[in-house]
Amino acid sequence: MKIGIVCYPTFGGSGVVATELGLELSKRGHQIHFITYNQPVRLELVSNNVHYHEVVVPEYPLFHYQPYELALSSKLVDMVKLHGIEILHVHYAIPHAYAAYMAKKMLLEEGINLPIVTTLHGTDITLVGSHPFYKPAVTFSINKSDAVTTVSQSLKDDTLRLFDIKNNIAVVPNFIDLEKYNHNFTDCQRGMMATEDEKIITHISNLRPVKRVQDVIRVFNNIQKEIPSKLMFIGEGPEKEKVELQCQKLGITDKVVFFGRSNEIDKILCFTDLFLLPSQTESFGLVALEAMASGVPVISSNTGGLPEVNIHGESGFLSNVGDVEDMTKNALHILRDETRLKTFKNKARKEALKFDLHAVVPKYEAIYKATLAKRSVL
Secondary structure (H helix, E strand, O other), X not given: OEEEEEOOOOOOHHHHHHHHHHHHHHHOOOEEEEEEOOOOOOOOOOEOOEEEEEOOOOOOOOOOOOOHHXXXXXXXXXXXXXXOOOEEXXXXXXXXXXHHHHHHHHHHOOOOOOOEEEEEOOHHHHOOOOOOOOHHXXXXXXXXXXXXXXXXXXXXXHHHHHOOOOOOEEEOOOOEOHHHHOOOOOOOOHXXXXXXXXXXXXXXXXXXXXXXXXXXXXXXXHHHHHOOEEEEEEOOOOOHHHHHHHHHHHOOXXXXXXXXXXXXXXXXXXXXXXXXXXXXXXXXXXXXXXXXXXXXXXXXEOOOOHHHHOOEOOOEEEEOOOOHHHHHHHHHHHHOOHHHHHHHHHHHHHHHHHHEHHHHHHHHHHHHHHHHXXXXXX
């Protein structure tokens, strides 16, 4: 198949999953065309089966805000005609599914029927989509897609609750390439981050308020009072300055390492003992899965899709949002006993096996084939 993929080319989970999906599909013999405004951060290799097409938005003084949706729709039309793209897989309802539908209507004028598969990732539903200004457009985009998927049952339930959806929605979870988390490093370089008697705690996010990163510091502060520990803090975002000030006030600046954005998450996770994710909401929790794949137990909130990934008492523990004391208690329970810590690490890796890309990607292939078959009947 010739598949067009539209996504945000950023460090966010949707962009990562979309890119990894395209790369795996290319290995399975499909021709993949990424169409977006920048090369996706995980797209390191462009080959005969992987192509990248940049969406350029011309600057017009007439527009206060430059019309990306218009530029994207036009680019999609051009790329479909030039490369014979058979199906579009768009990640996020707004603006991608909306722009894809406009491209589809333009192509129909030329006798080309282009099926659209839309994957909903979370904020397009829970934040952007539920806003009264955008709700009609999101509802329209979902209902006009030829196939719709969500990354968790929780997100599917939210979508059906918030919108008047006529379309069927399939749940296809996020995934990871477990082979990348075997950690065959000759030297994990753990000694660069902590001493032998210190535990290493890690948090990864885009540091938005929804991630409740100040709770990360509160939980870590409680842990380090009982057990010598270091915190690896990975990511950039609007809450970073608040967190740095919080560390100063608590007197733990020397115990927290701020990495900013990193392409070496697998190496950091390889020497991590515990992962913290106390988010207000998570449609799935891809970073939690990445930690589990590295054999790292997870302490998280019990919101959104997290209970579908982090199994309470097995791969880690779940707590109510904001319950710092319960998260601390659960973290100490794991970390205080080396045998127990090893057991949780093994179970975390075992749970992650369910989300290996080799088990999940064929589900997308089946959706593409079914969608194309419906088009041929019409």
